[in-house]
Amino acid sequence: MLDEEMYRKLFVDESRENHEVIVNSLLALEHGEDAAAIDEIFRSAHTLKGMSASMGYDEMEHLCHAMEDIFQLIRSGQRDVTPALADLLLCCTDVIEEMLDEIEAGERPASEKSGSLIASLKAFIGDQPDAPPAAGSAPGEEPVSSPVAAAAGSLPCYDVTVTLDPACGMKDVRAIIILQNLEALGSILETTPSRDLLEDGRFDGSFSLLVASDAGDEALATVASGADVVSATVTPYDPSEAAADEPPLPDDPVQAPQKAGKSDKNREIKNIRVDIQRLDQMMNLVEDLVINRGRLELIARKHGIKEFDEALSMVGRSVSDLQNLMMGIRMIPLERIFSRLPRVVRDVANYDGKEVEFVVEGGDTELDRSMMDGLNDPLLHIIRNAVNHGIESPGVREAAGKPRKGLLKLTARRDRDNVILEIEEDGAGMDPEKLRRSAVEKGLMTPESARAASKEELIGLIFQPGFSTAEKITDISGRGVGLDVVKRSIEALKGTIRVESVVGKGTKFELVLPPTMAIVDVMMVHINGMRCAIPVSNVVEVATARQDAVHHIGSTETILLRDNLLPMHRLEDMFGVSTKSGDTLVVLQNNGKKCCIVVDSVEGQQEVVVKPLSRLVGSCRGISGVTIPGDGDVVPVLDVNTMV
Structure with missing residues (x-):
């Protein structure tokens, strides 16, 4: 229900914009020929028709479809925009606006509002200057031929009714095939329901067509039959019976619908669009x-x-x-970037000859606009890698006792102050031994260090520049470019990325992102008389260092704190050598790993605005940005990602 409400609101907002474009462009057309206005009208009407059909508002879709036919005639030069036609089209826009009001109020548009308008529009379509007189019309009488007669010309017409098997799983595909077969023998003049609904598969399994063809009823019945077709009947078209079934045209195709014009009520403006x-x-x-x-x-x-x-x-x-x-x-909502991913999965899977089921959850989770652009490319690359590298081909999966179709799942959720994205697939997983061999071959590790490396350290190699285990280079991956850029992009968003993988079971990427980068809580500390800020989300605790707990392992200074051996950073290359003893430690944590820095004193916690470094300054390792506290000083904000 929540999704339906959300989509209905989006539909109303978008439709009001298209409605406004149609009205303004119609007014522009009344003042003279304007090709740009005609194109705008046609584009907006087509969009409005498609959105109405997708939301199931058939009455609005039928009215827009009839208007689109008129706009097509105007655009092709077959019809001029007369005052009478402009009045009729503006009446249609009034009814569309009333329908949008009803939809916004949670109601369905009433069908009686559009019936007379559609009939009037059809009358205008049939009232062409060069149209032949209708059969049976009296001399001197203004002929009003139906669009069917105008389109069919001298060809005989047939009513074709097709009923599909209820068990047919792809009604849309079967309907399209039948339409194409019939079009090879003649012209399809009308479809019931509309062609858009047939192509979308939104019909009950039975549909009717009006076909103009000289191939004969037997040939039409043959091409309309086939697999999944229960029955296909073809009968000659009788114009007199069809005319009796159609609603009577108003005496004046303009005056009648004007009664259904704009109401006197004022609609409150509830949504506006603001430039970013x-x-x-x-x-x-x-x-x-x-x-x-x-x-x-x-x-x-x-x-x-x-x-x-x-x-x-x-x-x-x-x-x-x-x-x-x-x-x-x-x-x-993350749905804005999630919506383009199913196409990516489909294309990569088809390229690799794989079968993949893509599941998305949590698209309504929200993220700051400033982070959306930076997240799009990393997420796209991880998704492509998951299909290309992770999920096996159908034959390999069957041999391993897995379903032919692999599962790729993208989940977004909020966890306290963070947004967590998980990309998980049930593929082959990462083989630590294969990673170990590749690391030695590429010179990233010595054989000794590779043998001693843990599984987590080996998996972390995938983020090294140039590292790849792909056996062959394709258009999609294997060039050793990608995941190192992904990691840098996520860290630039003040986020972290973590990977878990089990051989034969699959791999999971976890992205942890702050909901926004603009305003954060920091801890102010002093190092060698200079202030710096540390994001509170990375601070574990503040402790006092005992000199007997400080040890040196190689060139690294460490301290034993609560039974944990933590690396110590004095940041002397950033702030200079401190004149104080420096016995205060700030313990930091990022992505499950800890370290500590030595500070002179801790000033306290406050909320600050973090500004990125200027392009003139460039990037500085260890500094994520600067902030200006109340006293006006410019204080650097430490980037904990590069320290841990």
């Missing part, structure tokens, strides 16, 4: 407010003015609410 640059500017202003809030808090503590503290407390709450609101506006 404006949202970025608003976010920058909110970030400035956060920075200045910190400065005001510093001034308040310094002077101790009670009234100032009370006012600042209220301002602080408003800034926090504004910040949360702004962050919510910038959040976008």
Whole structure:
């Protein structure tokens, strides 16, 4: 129900935009010939028709289809936009707007609103200047021939009714084949239901066609029959019976539908589209407010003015609410990038001759807009690798006792303050021995270190530049380019990537991302008299170092802390040699691994805005960005990913 509500809201928003384009372009056409306006109208009407059909709003789809026929005549130069035709089309747009109001209110559009309009549109289609007089029309009478007669010309017409087997699993494919076979013998003038619905498979198994052909009824019945067809009947078309079945045309094809014109009610504007640059500017202003809030808090503590503290407390709450609101506006469902992945899986699987079932869960999980662009390429590459490298061919899977079709699952979920993406497949898994041999062959490890390497260390080699275990190079993979870039891209988003793999069972990639990169909680510390910030999400604890617990292993300084041997970093290459003893440790953790840094003192925790390094400065290893606290200093933010 939630998904239906979400799609209905999106449908209404998109349809109102297309509706507005049609109205404005019609008004432009009334003032003269405008090829661009005609193209805009046709494009918007076609889009509106397709979306209506996909959502099951048949009445709107039928009305849009009839309007599209008129627009096609206008675009091809067969029909001029007269005031009467413009009035009729504008009446149609009024009814479409009423239908959208009903859909937005959770109702279904009423069929009686569009019936007379569709009949009027058909009358305009049949009222061509060069159309032959209708049979039986009186001399001097204005002929109004049906579109069927105009299209068929002198060819005999037949009603073809096809009923498919209820057990047919691919109704759309079977219907398309029958349509193509009949088109080889003549022209299909009408389909019931519409051709779009037939091609989408949205019909009950029976459909009717009006075919103009000189091949004869037996030939038509033969090509309409075949596998999955229960019956195919062909009868000559009787125009008089068809005319009796159609709703009567209004005396004036313009005046009648005008009664169904626009209602007097005013519709409240509930949604607007905002340029993303404006949202970025608003976010920058909110970030400035956060920075200045910190400065005001510093001034308040310094002077101790009670009234100032009370006012600042209220301002602080408003800034926090504004910040949360702004962050919510910038959040976008991951479905936006998930929606393009099924096509990728299909294409790669077809290229490799594999069968893959792709399952996506958690597409409604939201992520900051600024992170979407950076996530798209890494996710795409992991998905392609999972199909190309991970999942075996059907024959290999059957030999291993697995189903022919492999399973690839993409899951998104929230875990406290983070967004977690899991890409899991049930393929062959990564063989540690194969990784070990490849590492030695490529010179990434010595034979001794390779033999001593753990499974986690060997799997971590896949993120090394140029590392690949592919036995052959293809258009998709095997060139040793990709996963190292994936890791750098994820780390640039302040995220982490972890891999688990079991031979014969499959591989799982886990991406842990912050929901946003703009405003974070940090711990302020001093190193050699200089301040730096550490994201609180990476801080495990603050401890005091005992000199007897400090050891040297090779060139690395380590400390034994709570029965764990942790590497120690003094960051002297970044901040210089500290003049203090440095007995305060900040223990950091990233992706399950820990280390610690030596600091002079810990100032405290605060919420700050993290700005990326300027392009003039370039990237700096160990620094993810800078922040400006309340006193106006520029403070570097440590990148824990590169330390651990």
